[in-house]
Amino acid sequence: MLKFINGGVCAAQGFMAAGIHAGVKTHAEWKKDVALIVSDTDCAAAAMFTKNAVKAAPVLLNMQHIANGRARAVIANSGNANACAPGGEENALRMCAAAAKLIGCAAADILVCSTGVIGQRLNIEAIESAVPELYEALERSDAGSDAAGHAIMTTDMVKKEAAVETVIGGRTVRIGGVAKGSGMIHPNMGTMLCFLTTDCAISSDMLKSALLDAVRVSFNRISVDGDTSTNDTCCILANAFAGNEFIDAHSESYDAFVSALKVLCTDLARKMASDGEGAKHLITCTVSGASSESSAETIAKSVISSTLTKAAIFGADANWGRVLCAMGYSGESFDPNAVSVRFASAAGNITVCDKGRGLDFNEDLAKKILTEHDVEIIVSMGEGAGVCTCWGCDITYDYIRINGDYRT
Amino acid sequence: MLKFINGGVCAAQGFMAAGIHAGVKTHAEWKKDVALIVSDTDCAAAAMFTKNAVKAAPVLLNMQHIANGRARAVIANSGNANACAPGGEENALRMCAAAAKLIGCAAADILVCSTGVIGQRLNIEAIESAVPELYEALERSDAGSDAAGHAIMTTDMVKKEAAVETVIGGRTVRIGGVAKGSGMIHPNMGTMLCFLTTDCAISSDMLKSALLDAVRVSFNRISVDGDTSTNDTCCILANAFAGNEFIDAHSESYDAFVSALKVLCTDLARKMASDGEGAKHLITCTVSGASSESSAETIAKSVISSTLTKAAIFGADANWGRVLCAMGYSGESFDPNAVSVRFASAAGNITVCDKGRGLDFNEDLAKKILTEHDVEIIVSMGEGAGVCTCWGCDITYDYIRINGDYRT
Numbered sequence: 001m002l003k004f005i006n007g008g009v010c011a012a013q014g015f016m017a018a019g020i021h022a023g024v025k026t027h028a029e030w031k032k033d034v035a036l037i038v039s040d041t042d043c044a045a046a047a048m049f050t051k052n053a054v055k056a057a058p059v060l061l062n063m064q065h066i067a068n069g070r071a072r073a074v075i076a077n078s079g080n081a082n083a084c085a086p087g088g089e090e091n092a093l094r095m096c097a098a099a100a101k102l103i104g105c106a107a108a109d110i111l112v113c114s115t116g117v118i119g120q121r122l123n124i125e126a127i128e129s130a131v132p133e134l135y136e137a138l139e140r141s142d143a144g145s146d147a148a149g150h151a152i153m154t155t156d157m158v159k160k161e162a163a164v165e166t167v168i169g170g171r172t173v174r175i176g177g178v179a180k181g182s183g184m185i186h187p188n189m190g191t192m193l194c195f196l197t198t199d200c201a202i203s204s205d206m207l208k209s210a211l212l213d214a215v216r217v218s219f220n221r222i223s224v225d226g227d228t229s230t231n232d233t234c235c236i237l238a239n240a241f242a243g244n245e246f247i248d249a250h251s252e253s254y255d256a257f258v259s260a261l262k263v264l265c266t267d268l269a270r271k272m273a274s275d276g277e278g279a280k281h282l283i284t285c286t287v288s289g290a291s292s293e294s295s296a297e298t299i300a301k302s303v304i305s306s307t308l309t310k311a312a313i314f315g316a317d318a319n320w321g322r323v324l325c326a327m328g329y330s331g332e333s334f335d336p337n338a339v340s341v342r343f344a345s346a347a348g349n350i351t352v353c354d355k356g357r358g359l360d361f362n363e364d365l366a367k368k369i370l371t372e373h374d375v376e377i378i379v380s381m382g383e384g385a386g387v388c389t390c391w392g393c394d395i396t397y398d399y400i401r402i403n404g405d406y407r408t
Numbered sequence: 409m410l411k412f413i414n415g416g417v418c419a420a421q422g423f424m425a426a427g428i429h430a431g432v433k434t435h436a437e438w439k440k441d442v443a444l445i446v447s448d449t450d451c452a453a454a455a456m457f458t459k460n461a462v463k464a465a466p467v468l469l470n471m472q473h474i475a476n477g478r479a480r481a482v483i484a485n486s487g488n489a490n491a492c493a494p495g496g497e498e499n500a501l502r503m504c505a506a507a508a509k510l511i512g513c514a515a516a517d518i519l520v521c522s523t524g525v526i527g528q529r530l531n532i533e534a535i536e537s538a539v540p541e542l543y544e545a546l547e548r549s550d551a552g553s554d555a556a557g558h559a560i561m562t563t564d565m566v567k568k569e570a571a572v573e574t575v576i577g578g579r580t581v582r583i584g585g586v587a588k589g590s591g592m593i594h595p596n597m598g599t600m601l602c603f604l605t606t607d608c609a610i611s612s613d614m615l616k617s618a619l620l621d622a623v624r625v626s627f628n629r630i631s632v633d634g635d636t637s638t639n640d641t642c643c644i645l646a647n648a649f650a651g652n653e654f655i656d657a658h659s660e661s662y663d664a665f666v667s668a669l670k671v672l673c674t675d676l677a678r679k680m681a682s683d684g685e686g687a688k689h690l691i692t693c694t695v696s697g698a699s700s701e702s703s704a705e706t707i708a709k710s711v712i713s714s715t716l717t718k719a720a721i722f723g724a725d726a727n728w729g730r731v732l733c734a735m736g737y738s739g740e741s742f743d744p745n746a747v748s749v750r751f752a753s754a755a756g757n758i759t760v761c762d763k764g765r766g767l768d769f770n771e772d773l774a775k776k777i778l779t780e781h782d783v784e785i786i787v788s789m790g791e792g793a794g795v796c797t798c799w800g801c802d803i804t805y806d807y808i809r810i811n812g813d814y815r816t
Contacts, residue, residue, distance in 0.1 A: 054736030054744045054764075084732055084744065086765050118729020119766035184716060184733065225715040226634065227730070228737035307633040307715065307803075308592060308811055315812025321526025322635070324492055325592065328462030329636035336462045336492065356462075357494050358527035395715075397805050403716055404723025 001167050002260055004267070008145030008161030011176035012199040013241035014040040017144035018137035019151025022130030024079035024116070024123050031079075032151035034127055035178075036134050037195055038073040038103055043237040045071035046208035047111065048215055050232035056081055057088030058112040059231060061096070065108050069204025071237055072109040074195050075099040075131075078154050078180070082114035082122045083230040091124040098131040113193050113233050115154055115180065149178040152193050155402055156182045160271040166260040168253045171244035173200045175257075175264050177236075181272040182279075183403065185224035186305065194219065194234040194268060200257055201240035203248040210258045211236050218265035221297065221390040223305045224276035225399075236261075273391035274374075278398030281313050281370075282391065285377040290386035295332045297388040302330035303377060304392030313375060314394035318343055318366035320352040323377060338382035345372035409575050410668055412675070416553030416569030419584035420607040421649035422448040425552035426545035427559025430538030432487035432524070432531050439487075440559035442535055443586075444542050445603055446481040446511055451645040453479035454616035455519065456623055458640035464489055465496030466520045467639060469504070473516050477612025479645055480517040482603050483507040483539075486560050486588070490522035490530045491638040499532040506539040521601050521641050523588065524562055557586040560601050563810055564590045568679040574668040576661045579652035581608045583665075583672050585644075589680040590687075591811065593632035594713065602627065602642040602676060608665055609648035610655040618666045619644050626673035629705065629798040631713045632684035633807070644669075681712075681799035682782075686806030689721050689778075690799065693785040698794035703740045705796040710738035711785060712800030721783060722802035726751055726774035728760040731785060746790035753780035 009017050015037065022034040047066045049059045065071065075095050082088050096110040103110075114122065138144060149159040163176030177196035185192060202210070215234055240246070247253050274282035285303045290296035303309055306326035312319040320341045328336065341353040347368045352361050369375065417425050423445065430442040455474045457467045473479065483503050490496050504518040511518075522530065546552060557567040571584030587602035610618070623642055648654070655661050682690035693711045698704035711717055714734035720727040728749045736744065745764040750757055755776045760769050777783065 052733065052736035053738075053741055054732045081729070084729060084761065084764055084766060118727075118733060119761065121766075184730075186737075227714055227716045227733060230729075230733050230736060306635055308635045311808055311811030314808060317813050319526075321489070321492060321638075322592075324462050325460065325526060325635060325638050328460035328638060329594075330461075333461055353492065353527065356492055358492060358529075395808060397808050400719055400722060400803060400805050400808060403719030405725050 002263060003165055005163050005165045006142055007163045007176055009037055009148055009176050009178045009195055009197050010140050010145040011163030012174040012197045014199060014239045015197045016138040016140045017148035018134050018139060019147035020130060020134050020137055023126035024077050032147060033079045034077045034130055034134055035148040035151035036073065036075050036099060036138065037148055037197065038138060039237055039239040041239055042070055042072055043239045044069060044202055044204040044207050045235065045237050046204060046211045047233060047235035048211060050229055052228050052230050054230050056083035056114060056231040058082055058092040058114050059233060061092045062111050062233065065111055071111050072105045073099055073103055074111045074235065076113040076152050076193060077127060078115050078152050080114060080116040080120055080122045081118045081231050083118045085119060086121045091122045094124050095127055098128045102131065102135040111235055115152060115193055115231050118230060145178060152178065152180045154180065155277050156180050156275055158275050160268055162264055162267045164260050164264045166256055168200065168256045169245045171242050173242040173244055174198065175260055177264060177268060179268045179272060181224060182275050183225055183277040184227040184229035185222065185272060185276065186226045186228045192232055192272060196236035198236065198238045199241035200238050201242060201244050201246045202238050202257060206247050206254055207236060207238050210261050213258055214261040214265040217262055218269040222269045222273040223301065223392045224273065226305050270391050273393050276393035277402050278396040279393035280396055281394040282374045283313055283377065283393060284389060284391055286389045287379045287381065288387045289381040289383055291384040292386040293388055296386040298332050299327050299330045300388050300390040302326045304390045307395060310395040313370060314396050316367050316370035318352055318370060334381055334383055340380045342378040343369050344376040344378055345369045345374060347372050410671060411573055413571050413573045414550055415571045415584055417445055417556055417584050417586045417603055417605050418548050418553040419571030420582040420605045422607055422647045423605045424546040424548045425556035426542055426547060427555035428538060428542050428545055431534035432485050440555060441487045442485045442538055442542055443556040443559035444481065444483050444507060444546065445556055445605065446546060447645055447647040449647055450478055450480055451647045452477060452610055452612040452615050453643065453645050454612060454619045455641060455643035456619060458637055460636050460638050462638050464491035464522060464639040466490055466500040466522050467641060469500045470519050470641065473519055479519050480513045481507055481511055482519045482643065484521040484560050484601060485535060486523050486562050488522060488524040488528060488530045489526045489639050491526045493527055494529045499530045502532050503535055506536045510539065510543040519643055523560060523601055523639050526638060553586060560586065560588045562588065563685050564588050564683055566683050568676055570672055570675045572668050572672045574664055576608065576664045577653045579650050581650040581652055582606065583668055585672060585676060587676045587680060589632060590683045591633055591685040592635040592637035593630065593680060593684065594634045594636045600640055600680060604644035606644065606646045607649035608646050609650060609652050610646050610665060614655050614662055615644060615646050618669050621666050622669040622673040625670055626677040630677045630681040631709065631800050632681065634713050678799050681801050684801035685810050686804040687801035688804050689802040690782045691721055691785065691801060692797060692799055694797045695787045695789060696795045697789040697791055699792040700794040701796055704794040706740050707735050707738045708796050708798040710734045712798045715803060718803040721778060722804050724775050724778035726760055726778060742789055742791055748788045750786040751777050752784040752786055753777045753782060755780050
């Protein structure tokens with residue numbers, strides 16, 4: 001019954017979105033840099049933020065604004081992270097106030113996010129001047145989601161949006177979202193910017209629980225470069241427009257909602273990993289037979305985070321020794337002599353290591369498999385029943401080019 | 409009284425070394441690939457090994473051979489790591505046996521190390537055939553150290569050797585060594601291959617204690633790529649030829665020995681970081697004013713390991729926000745509003761962040777400072793008296809090139 005639908009962050013009933021160029025990004029006037037997502041009514045809301053000790057000003061402000069479990073809208077800018085920046089707290093609050101004035105709610109009902117360069121003063125005047133035009137541009141359609149999705153991009157090559165539809169208690173419920181990567185991605189709790197909306201009728205507490213659960217198996221299982229950002233934020237607004245029986249406890253309906261949210265978040269997380277800075281490959285690592293799910297996760301994350309493994313995949317080089325090396329320094333203990341490693345993609349699959357020892361394998365086939373965009377590293381541990389999948393990307397010349405001179 | 413001298417691993421009295429081409433490296437006949445370091449007599453010995461759960465066969469064998477705190481010689485090959493390789497244990501033992509036969513000692517008196525590709529069978533026949541020629545080539549001179557230093561290189565661009573001389577209890581004592589990097593470098597205990605020799609008269613226990621102490625502040629404070637290798641080994645042989653009063657307890661003599669060993673190991677560790685795969689810059693990060701030395705170390709290591717910071721230094725981009733970001737996800741808690749950051753090099757120095765906020769700074773000067781080969785990131789925390797320096801390198805196009813196709 002669960003299916004993907006169009007509409008992104010506007011797919012759920014009663015949500016509008018917009019994105020325009022305000023002037024935060026000074027080098028390209030055609031680049032949108034401010035987004036607004038608004039619900040027709042007050043919403044139950046939940047959010048997760050970076051665990052980085054250095055938190056951007058909007059993150060600190062959101063922690064206050066989300067405390068009551070309610071929110072009405074999200075305003076966000078790209079081009080400047082408003083982290084370690086002079087006047088950061090004041091400017092974050094001014095963004096909320098500007099949006100609240102037009103929407104007709106309190107500034108504390110607005111969540112605010114920024115992404116971009118760290119340490120430079122935010123051009124708040126440009127944003128304040130642009131908010132009326134941004135508000136006017138709000139649309140309940142693909143176009144609204146598309147504009148908001150574009151307005152939060154930094155080094156992202158592609159816009160990331162998705163939406164799903166499911167049936168809960170006989171009612172059609174929709175969840176949609178927009179998200180952005182694509183560098184400083186190594187989630188620890190909520191990650192990056194991801195704005196989710198749903199018309200599900202659900203309490204703030206259950207919404208928070210669902211978000212924690214979904215983020216744990218999606219955004220917290222990707223890595224682009226091992227750097228956990230100062231601005232990571234994942235939030236969800238639920239306006240109850242679907243008319244389903246109110247979810248305020250663990251139930252079949254709650255489970256259906258969490259399942260749908262997991263599918264949606266996993267799709268967006270994969271899109272983030274796939275569009276990692278400079279990436280030419282999406283790397284999916286599945287570890288099975290580990291002593292526990294948590295052990296499988298630690299090991300899979302170590303593999304997709306290994307710079308040497310990432311470089312090998314960039315070169316389509318079946319250098320599985322680096323996979324074992326990364327497993328070994330993950331901090332988990334296991335018997336290396338029980339490990340097998342397989343590479344797979346649309347071009348086929350090949351076992352390269354069995355019981356911890358290298359096999360003679362067809363190098364041409366391995367090259368062909370690893371030349372595909374989506375490649376899988378499948379590890380079997382022989383320890384227990386723990387399974388986990390994590391996603392990452394390769395490291396490329398373009399990653400170095402992009403990050404060698406990001407500020408200018 | 410402490411000074412650097414020539415002679416490398418042959419600087420201490422009573423040590424010989426050699427390096428020749430045996431045929432493990434098949435693609436370049438002029439590349440040395442097997443090294444031998446021999447003491448004239450039995451030595452007190454100590455060693456530290458990788459904490460990677462996947463340990464190479466020679467590492468596992470060395471753990472047995474070093475158990476009695478004695479050793480006579482070290483044999484090592486490059487071009488193959490003998491890790492996860494068929495017949496690994498047997499081949500590691502055969503290397504020891506081949507050397508022991510000519511030296512006239514037990515195989516258990518030999519330490520053996522391998523470095524290179526993981527997962528492929530070691531060409532032990534080539535090594536066994538070459539050992540007689542290797543033994544004949546032993547020299548007590550710069551040339552011997554030079555040959556051994558070259559024979560353990562893999563992707564290293566420069567040979568790494570150093571030696572120091574000091575006076576202990578009225579006697580001249582020398583310590584020297586050869587080492588190799590330059591990828592899969594993110595030490596956790598002993599790191600990489602580093603072979604140290606000394607003519608100091610010292611017990612195995614005190615030698616082990618000195619090695620632990622020296623490695624902690626040198627090799628364990630560098631990172632090239634975040635990948636802790638399967639083969640890391642740092643060992644030291646002490647043959648007592650200096651004739652100093654035997655060191656078998658903590659004393660002034662012991663302290664003098666540890667001081668000299670720290671200076672030597674730090675020099676070799678810096679050389680490793682400076683010659684990291686593809687590196688164009690040596691990055692030195694000093695954190696002061698932290699709550700403790702250990703906190704300063706965690707934070708400094710997080711900064712030099714950050715892929716984004718490394719890419720910024722490659723681009724000579726004073727993107728200090730990435731430094732704060734890396735500090736923030738180090739796991740240490742601190743007040744971001746008390747942090748200041750300064751960049752320095754032979755071209756000058758510039759403060760870019762004060763009390764957690766960006767300063768307006770001269771971008772041209774910053775560029776000039778960061779264009780130097782040796783750059784320093786100087787962080788002040790305002791928390792306490794903890795200080796630590798760690799070393800790393802930038803990430804470059806060459807790193808990607810080298811590691812995109814390492815096996816072939």
